Amino acid sequence: MQQPVTRNKHLGLFTAQLLRRPWRIVALAPSSRALGDQMAAEIDLGGAVVELGAGTGKITESILAAGVDEGDLVLLEMNAAFCKLLRQRFPRATVLDWNAQRVGEVELANVRSVVSGLPLLSMPVAVQNNIVGGAFKLMQPGGAYVQFTYGPKPPVATPVREALGLTWEKRDKIWMNLPPARSYVFRKPA
Numbered sequence: 001m002q003q004p005v006t007r008n009k010h011l012g013l014f015t016a017q018l019l020r021r022p023w024r025i026v027a028l029a030p031s032s033r034a035l036g037d038q039m040a041a042e043i044d045l046g047g048a049v050v051e052l053g054a055g056t057g058k059i060t061e062s063i064l065a066a067g068v069d070e071g072d073l074v075l076l077e078m079n080a081a082f083c084k085l086l087r088q089r090f091p092r093a094t095v096l097d098w099n100a101q102r103v104g105e106v107e108l109a110n111v112r113s114v115v116s117g118l119p120l121l122s123m124p125v126a127v128q129n130n131i132v133g134g135a136f137k138l139m140q141p142g143g144a145y146v147q148f149t150y151g152p153k154p155p156v157a158t159p160v161r162e163a164l165g166l167t168w169e170k171r172d173k174i175w176m177n178l179p180p181a182r183s184y185v186f187r188k189p190a
């Protein structure tokens, strides 16, 4: 269980970075544990996991609690202050201070799940295509791309879903998240 002082420190860093780069964070607060757990429940525990836009590590906590070994986890995060915190918090995970558009370049075998905390829908379609297309290039067949959203629509734009031939399922809304959010699971049928 995280100590309140630690939680407040992470929240303070998140808020400071939000004020500096609101267009990149696009969230009022770190994800809740309930939302992280909903996303982590979709992970295939038989493989490695890549998390995009890990921030202060809220979803990462749920991924590890679900049973993923820290050594099987790669975190992509382009904010340097968040990367520093992630390296302190999860020393056995690989933290890459990369733009998530480079996810297809990650050198890791047996990736079955990509979990994203990115503000994907606020990104241009071409950028979404690079990120989601890269994730499916990296993953084993049958792999799942898990993305949360605050909005009412699937959080991967229609042209990207169509171009990649993705199917999707939506999960229940987590009302106690700030703001309420739900996750979607995207797959690429063989």
Ligand SMILES: C[S@@+](CC[C@H](N)C(=O)[O-])C[C@H]1O[C@@H](n2cnc3c(N)ncnc32)[C@H](O)[C@@H]1O
Pocket: 024, 025, 026, 027, 029, 030, 031, 052, 053, 054, 055, 056, 057, 058, 059, 076, 077, 078, 079, 082, 098, 099, 100, 101, 116, 117, 118, 119
């Ligand atoms: C909505 S916050 C989510 C943070 C954390 N996953 C959570 O749920 O609390 C979005 C995160 O994505 C990161 N981010 C935004 N665009 C990115 C990009 N193109 N590549 C990598 N990280 C990015 C931001 O720095 C921020 O940490």
